[in-house]
Amino acid sequence: xxxxxxxxxxxxxxxxxxxxxxxxxxxxxxxxxxxxxxxxxxxxxxxxxxxxxxxxxxxxxxxxxxxxxxxxxxxxxxxxxxxxxxxxxxxxxxxxxxxxxxxxxxxxxxxxxxxxxxxxxxxxxxxxxxxxxxxxxxxxxxxxxxxxxxxxxxxxxxxxxxxxxxxxxxxxxxxxxxxxxxxxxxxxxxxxxxxxxxxxxxxxxxxxxxxxxxxxxxxxxxxxx
Numbered sequence: 001x002x003x004x005x006x007x008x009x010x011x012x013x014x015x016x017x018x019x020x021x022x023x024x025x026x027x028x029x030x031x032x033x034x035x036x037x038x039x040x041x042x043x044x045x046x047x048x049x050x051x052x053x054x055x056x057x058x059x060x061x062x063x064x065x066x067x068x069x070x071x072x073x074x075x076x077x078x079x080x081x082x083x084x085x086x087x088x089x090x091x092x093x094x095x096x097x098x099x100x101x102x103x104x105x106x107x108x109x110x111x112x113x114x115x116x117x118x119x120x121x122x123x124x125x126x127x128x129x130x131x132x133x134x135x136x137x138x139x140x141x142x143x144x145x146x147x148x149x150x151x152x153x154x155x156x157x158x159x160x161x162x163x164x165x166x167x168x169x170x171x172x173x174x175x176x177x178x179x180x181x182x183x184x185x186x187x188x189x190x191x192x193x194x195x196x197x198x199x200x201x202x203x204x205x206x207x208x209x210x211x212x213x214x215x216x217x218x219x220x221x222x223x224x225x
Contacts, residue, residue, distance in 0.1 A: 017042070
């Protein structure tokens with residue numbers, strides 16, 4: 001139960017910090033933080049949770065990470081469902097808080113930092129471009145996670161490597177899909193946007209999980225011997 005609560009809190013912070021920066025601060029007149037600021041916000045949420053709650057639950061904060069660690073032989077299959085449920089609920093709770101804040105000045109939520117492709121991609125990128133982007137970004141994210149947390153890796157630096165990796169991923173892919181690599185983050189925002197966001201949600205749930213599992217299997221092979 002403590003692990004599940006830690007995952008709930010950690011994913012709550014990830015979505016509130018990352019999506020909150022995109023919705024509230026990215027385009028704020030004259031002093032908005034822009035795409036670089038949003039990228040840093042996502043990375044900082046992960047970095048801070050890894051060092052504060054990582055010793056309790058491992059700080060997955062992401063169903064794709066949970067599946068990837070399982071595929072890599074680092075996580076028990078019987079714990080997958082409780083972790084994923086906790087992550088999704090934490091993300092939805094954060095989206096609810098963000099909704100209350102974002103509409104506090106009478107504004108409409110707009111796209112609410114939801115993930116999309118085609119006409120709902122920030123840069124108008126196609127379904128194929130979005131699919132490739134989400135697969136490759138999630139794959140590399142899991143390679144970094146698995147490598148940084150390997151028992152042979154330098155101790156104490158995993159959080160920094162993982163946080164910076166997520167920052168880099170957002171710097172690359174926000175224009176393409178608004179960057180998911182995390183089904184919980186995508187589900188939470190899509191629920192509040194509805195319509196097109198729910199229709200396109202399949203990509204941001206399925207592809208990150210498949211990519212993470214592929215990375216887990218590859219790293220498991222690389223680590224043998």
